[in-house]
Amino acid sequence: MSTTLNPDTLPAMPDLHDAALAARLQALLDNKTKPQGSLGALETLALRLGLILGTEAPLLREPQLVVFAADHGLAAHGVSAYPSDVTWQMVENFLAGGAAVSVLARQHGLALTVVDCGVRHSFGHRTGLIDAKVAWGSADALQGPAMTEAQCAQALANGAALVQRLPGNALLLGEMGIGNTSAASLLMSRLTGLDIADCVGAGTGLDAAGVQRKIEVLRAVLQRHSGAQTPLQALAALGGLEIATMVGAVLQAGAERRVIVVDGFITTAAVLVAAKLRPHVLQRCVFAHRGAERGHALLLAHLQAEPLLALGLRLGEGSGAALAWPLLVSACAIVREMASFDDAGVARRSATAPVTG
Ligand SMILES: O=C(O)c1ccc[n+]([C@@H]2O[C@H](COP(=O)([O-])O)[C@@H](O)[C@H]2O)c1
Ligand SMILES: Cc1cc2nc[nH]c2cc1C
Numbered sequence: 474m475s476t477t478l479n480p481d482t483l484p485a486m487p488d489l490h491d492a493a494l495a496a497r498l499q500a501l502l503d504n505k506t507k508p509q510g511s512l513g514a515l516e517t518l519a520l521r522l523g524l525i526l527g528t529e530a531p532l533l534r535e536p537q538l539v540v541f542a543a544d545h546g547l548a549a550h551g552v553s554a555y556p557s558d559v560t561w562q563m564v565e566n567f568l569a570g571g572a573a574v575s576v577l578a579r580q581h582g583l584a585l586t587v588v589d590c591g592v593r594h595s596f597g598h599r600t601g602l603i604d605a606k607v608a609w610g611s612a613d614a615l616q617g618p619a620m621t622e623a624q625c626a627q628a629l630a631n632g633a634a635l636v637q638r639l640p641g642n643a644l645l646l647g648e649m650g651i652g653n654t655s656a657a658s659l660l661m662s663r664l665t666g667l668d669i670a671d672c673v674g675a676g677t678g679l680d681a682a683g684v685q686r687k688i689e690v691l692r693a694v695l696q697r698h699s700g701a702q703t704p705l706q707a708l709a710a711l712g713g714l715e716i717a718t719m720v721g722a723v724l725q726a727g728a729e730r731r732v733i734v735v736d737g738f739i740t741t742a743a744v745l746v747a748a749k750l751r752p753h754v755l756q757r758c759v760f761a762h763r764g765a766e767r768g769h770a771l772l773l774a775h776l777q778a779e780p781l782l783a784l785g786l787r788l789g790e791g792s793g794a795a796l797a798w799p800l801l802v803s804a805c806a807i808v809r810e811m812a813s814f815d816d817a818g819v820a821r822r823s824a825t826a827p828v829t830g
Contacts, residue, residue, distance in 0.1 A: 477622045477623050477625075477626045478622045478625055478626050478705045478706070478709060480703075480704070480705055480750055483629070483724050483750055483751065484633070484724050484725055484727070484728035484751070485728065485751075486724070486727055486728060486751035486752075486753040486754050487753065488753050488756070489524055489525065489527075489730075489753065489756040489757070490524075490756075491524060491527070494523065494524060494527065494529070495520065495524060497529055498519070498520050498523040498524070498529060498808070499520060501529060501808060501813075502516050502519060502520065502807075502808065504813040504814055504815070505807065505811045505812070505813060505814075506811065506812050506813065506814055506816075506817050506819045507811075508822070509822070512807065514779070514781065515800065515803060515804050515807065516804075516807075517779070518759065518781070518800065518801065518804040519531070519804040519805065519807055519808045521756075521759065522732060522759075522801060522804055522805055522808075523808060524756070525730055525731075525732050525756070525757050526642060526730065526732070527730065529808070530808065530809050531804075531805040531808055531809070532805055532809065533641075533642060533643050533732065533801060533802060533805055534640075534641050534642050534643075535584065535640045535641030535642070535643075536582070536583050536584065536641055536643040536644075536645060536798065537583070537584050537586065537639045537640070537641050537643065537644055537645065538574065538578050538583040538584065538585050538586070538645040538647055538791045538794065538795060539586050539587075539588060539635070539639075539644065539645070539646065539647060539722065539791075540567055540574065540585070540586070540587045540588065540647035540648060540649055540790060540791055541588050541590050541632075541646075541647070541648045541649075541650075541715035541716075541718050541719045541722070542560060542563075542564050542587060542588065542589055542590060542591075542592050542648065542649040542650055542715055543560070543589075543590040543591035543592055543610065543611065543650045543653070543713065543714035543715035543716075543718075544557050544560050544561075544591060544592055544593040544609070544610030544611070544650060544651065544652070545557070545610060545611050545619075545650060545651065545652030545653060545655065545656060545712065545713065546610055546611050546612045546613035546614060546616075546619065546652075546712075547611075547613060547614050547615065547619075547652050547655050547656070547690070547694070547712075548651050548652035548655075549613060550613075550615065550690045551683070551686060551687075551690075552652055552654075552655045552676070552679075552686075552687045552690055552691070553651045553652050553654075553655075553676055553677055553679070554675075554676065554677040554678040554679050554683065555651050555677045555678075556651065557593060557610070557651045557652070559651050560592055560593070560594075560649060560650055560651045561592050561593065561594035561596070563649050563790075564587055564589065564592060564594075564596065564602070564649065567585070567587045567601075567649070567790075568587060568599055568600075568601050568602060572790060573788055573790060573792050574647055574790035574791045574792050574795060577792055577795035577796060578791075578795055580795075581795055581798045581799060583645060583795055583798060584641075585601065586601060586602075586603060586639075587601060587602050587603070587649075588602075588603045588605050588631075588635060588715075588718060589602060589603065589604055589605060589606045590605055590606065590607060590628060590631070590714040590715040590717075590718040591606055591607050591608050591609065591610055591611060591628075591714030591715065592606065592609075592610070593609045593610045603635055605628075605631040605632075605635060605718060607620070607624050607627050607628045607631065607714050607717075607718075608620065608624055608714060610714075611656075611712040611713060611714050612712075614656075614659070614694045614697070614698070614710065614711055614712055615690065615693060615694055615697060618698070618701075618709055618710045618712070619656070619709065619710060619711055619712020619713065620709050620712055620714060620717065621709070622709050624709070624714070624717075625705065625708055625709035625717050628714050628717035628718045628720075628721060629717055629718070629720060629721035629724075630721060631718050631721060632717070632718040632719060632720060632721025632722035632723070632724075632725065633721040633722065633724065633725035634725075635718075635722060636721075636722045636725040636726050636729070636731075637725060637729075641731070642730075642731050642732060643731055643732040643733075643734065643801070644722065644723075644726040644731050644732070644733050644734070645734040645736070645791055645794040645795065645798065646719060646722075646723070646733065646734065646735055646736050646740040646743070646744075646791060646794060647736055647740070647789065647790045647791020647792070647794060647795075648715050648716075648719065648736070648739045648740055648743075648789055648790070648791070649715070649789065649790060650713065650715050650739075651677070653713055653715065653716065653739050653789075654673075654674065654676035654677075654738060654739065654766060655673075655676070655687065655690075655691055656711055656712045656713035656716055656739075656742075657713070657716065657738055657739045657741075657742035657743075657768075658672040658673045658674075658691055658742075658768055659672075659691055659694055659695060659707075659711040659712075660707055660708065660711055660713075660716070660742050660745065660746055661742055661745060661768060661771075661772050661775075662691075662695060663695065663701070663702070663707045663711060664704060664707060664745055664746065664749050665745070665771075665772070665775050667771065667775075669688055669691050669692050669695060670688050671767075671768065671771060672767075672768040672771070672772075673687055673688045673691060673767065673768060674738070674765075674766040674767030674768050674769075674787075675766070675767070675787075676766070676787075694711065695711075698710040698711060704746050704749040704750050705750070707746070708720065708746050713739075713743075715739075716739065716742060716743045716746070719740065719743035720743050720746045720747050720750075723743060723744055723747040723754060724747050724750065724751055724754060726757070727747070727751065727753070727754040727757040727758075730757065731757065732757065732759060732801070733754075733757050733758045733759070734758075734759050734761055734794040734797065734798065734801070735758050735759065735760045735761060735778075735794065736761055736762070736789065736790075736791050736792070736793045736794040737762070737764040737766065737769065737786060737787065737788070737789050737792075737793055738764055738766040738768060738769040738772065738787075738789075739789055740789075740791075740794075741760070741769060741772050741773060741776070741778075742772065744758060744776070745772060745775070745776065748776060755776060755777075755778075758778070759781070759797070759801060760773060760776075760778040760779065760780040760781065761780060761781055761782060761793040761794045761796065761797035762780050762781065762782040762783060762784060762786055762793035762796070762797060763780040763782070763783045764785070764786045764787050764793065765785045765786065765787040766787045781797045781800055782796060782797055782800075784796070
């Protein structure tokens with residue numbers, strides 16, 4: 474491993490497990506005026522948020538939805554249904570407030586920031602856009618590595634630095650990049666050992682023949698980079714400047730004990746890379762949804778993640794993270810505000826009632 478891409482330089486990620494706090498949070502939930510466990514997944518979520526934030530009174534502050542954007546050399550091989558220009562055009566749409574995620578972020582009071590990690594376009598200085606451009610798109614991974622080790626290290630550092638400057642205690646992940654389902658599928662296959670055919674889907678809307686061609690291209694890419702086996706080697710070779718920047722952001726957010734809200738297939742692939750480097754980062758993650766992109770369900774299963782929603786989304790941008798956000802707010806409010814049996818003078822479960830699961 475070269476010194477530029479050294480995993481030892483990444484942030485430490487201590488185990489968040491705190492049996493005493495978990496027991497106190499569970500007791501708080503069990504004493505609320507409801508049959509035990511009746512708020513289902515919201516209770517699991519409340520426990521997780523309490524543990525991440527290290528408190529019995531979890532409160533989410535100044536949530537930040539960050540859309541990581543970049544272009545992909547592999548897009549030249551017809552692996553997407555749309556042209557690469559859509560990446561910069563959608564960045565303009567985010568900045569103008571007209572994209573799906575713009576609408577949802579406004580609706581839910583989420584600060585929206587777009588990061589140019591490597592878009593093939595010059596935006597100039599713009600409100601709401603962070604310039605973290607490492608290159609004008611990643612290189613064609615069929616010809617060589619998608620990024621040099623130095624570029625990958627720069628993207629990781631950019632992601633960490635931008636999170637350090639963000640306020641609040643929650644990071645919602647979004648991305649935009651024509652061709653980035655290919656990079657995500659490549660990373661998934663390499664880091665899980667699953668066959669590439671199980672990791673590839675229609676992305677923006679390829680037909681069945683298009684998906685077959687995409688699988689063939691990606692199989693050749695994996696062959697070309699058979700030596701790139703560690704998480705960081707795979708990240709540099711198989712690419713995605715927005716994915717690499719996101720990995721840096723996720724590791725920094727996790728180290729700062731921010732709540733990380735994971736969106737669709739591509740953001741989950743970034744979390745996979747981060748988790749292979751620092752497994753405890755998964756304790757800080759809330760998986761917003763299981764999307765329609767083939768591979769996402771398998772990837773979530775690999776991570777033993779239980780997503781909150783299943784709406785058939787395949788948009789990205791952070792749209793699923795934004796849609797799930799009110800559930801996180803509700804979970805925290807339940808812990809902080811709901812009355813206990815004692816507070817409200819409500820009778821507890823009868824001592825003689827049979828115990829059920
Ligand atoms: O989030 C997802 O699960 C998801 C699934 C399919 C496509 N996308 C979005 O579509 C783009 C990538 O698709 P493609 O076909 O160009 O690789 C990129 O901008 C993603 O945000 C996102
Ligand atoms: C129009 C469009 C919007 C998107 N948002 C995220 N990925 C996208 C891909 C396309 C093609």
